[in-house]
Amino acid sequence: MNLEARHISVRLAGRTIIKDASISVTPGELVALIGPNGAGKSTFLRALAGLLPLASGEICPQQDMKAYARFRAYLGQEPVIHWPVTVERLVSLGRLPHLDAFQKPDAEDRAAIAHAMDVTSVQEFADRPAIHLSAGERARVLLARALATRTPYILADEPVAALDPYHAFGMMELLALEAKAGRGVLVVLHDLNLAARFADRLVLMNKGKVAADGEKDVVLSDRMLANTYGIKVARGPDWLAPVGRVANGD
């Protein structure tokens, strides 16, 4: 089943942040959501995650909160950790959508937690408080939490924002692996090179609308980047770099 937004609009504090935007993500696909600051990427992602009321349009599939929690995992931007719980306990929170109020975790839950910790290589600090880890380690732990939910879809809001290039690559490789394993992954990225390298498809947002949706050659064309980001770029075989601003970036 695809994860879709059909012509949605979102109003926050009296302002229309998202205007008539649509997107569809299929299983096994890594889609990067890009766009300049204030384009509405994060809001769009949160709306897709079912965390915001829609002014119009719809999210498919339409499910109640608990069922939708088992359909998509949401990894927020710089999520906070409020108590010094251990890494293992934190990852196990990913099983909450599968548990009733007083139900104990069973073998399937434990297997999901162990697997999530394995693929993200956080087993080695399973017993340490998550708040004491480095930014790179913490990002992997939070990804493990999302993976432990075993949802068909993962929505991640700038999961590499606080990471150095080495750890950013590591994070993207993990997400790409999850896509290869059959999940649909939608990830908000600021780094155009990471987006071009890892995403199967790019969705470019500008001023609350979807400006382009497709292969990287189309979405990251000179004209498109000039119109949305307002930048001129230089290109190599598998990289691009901003070299200046265009005079009248639309």
Add this chain to the structure above:
Amino acid sequence: MNTQRLLIPILISVVIVLSGVSLLVGPADLGPKDLIASLSGTSDEVTQTIFWQIRLPRVLLAFLVGGSLGLSGAALQGLLRNPLAEPGIIGVSASAGFGAVLALYFATFGMAWSVSVAAMTGALIATLVLVFLAGRDASVLTLILAGVAINSLAAALTALALNLSPNPFALADMVHWLMGSFADRSLDDVLLSAPFILFGSALLLTSGRGIQALVLGEETAQSLGFSLLRLRLVVIFGSALCVGAGVAVSGAIGFVGLVVPHILRPFTGHDPARLLWPSILGGAALLLAADCLVRLLPGGQELKLGVVTALIGAPMFLHLIWTTRKYMR
């Protein structure tokens, strides 16, 4: 891991031992044999009365009030993600006290439950205001400032009611009662408060999964399928019932909800859900011990329970502010 598994059995043993001690302590000299005889109904009438009407209510109240205050503290701390949230500090107890004073002031005699209802209403209003003010962000400062404001307002209104009191004896009664005590409470008092406290506690215990999800913040908790509105209402109503009914029967006993979860938290792996049951037992144990202490201390007058818990709790509160401000705003 071992300490986590042993925590509940240890706390249960402590509570049982303290209950026994509490039944034995008092001006009348009752031995273990007298207790058993009273339970089986074979002792003389005086001993029966002392056991059923004086000693047992104290133990039951320590259980109900201590347990539910510990639980309310743990649940509020989980909801607000803040180790300083506590019914006494954030003004819920004081507001409940004001509600009760108001009911006493208008002297609705013959309707004992009116004091409970008024106290619970006061507690509910204070908790709603507080969560509205401090619910969105987990800042220590916002919470404490909101608590100071609510506490001051409740204290001012209570002082006003006392000030306008026409009868000096009623005034002394109210002041004494506000200090918090289990002395001279009957089994009827226990039965009056028990349903509210038990229902409130049951509500709070259902919040476990939700406050566990809140470890990752409100947005992630929502994404895990929890309704924040529902969770807030459950904790607000649950703690208002517990604190209101508790204050109505025993006056304001502060700091239990602060001290108990703070001591027990490391033994639960800092998991806010796993802290709930131990906090009930710890709260009961703390008030059982404090209630024995006030009877054992030498001196003409029995100390007020609320005074003792405040003397233990206030320094710990200062210590907590000192340690939490390092990692919280």
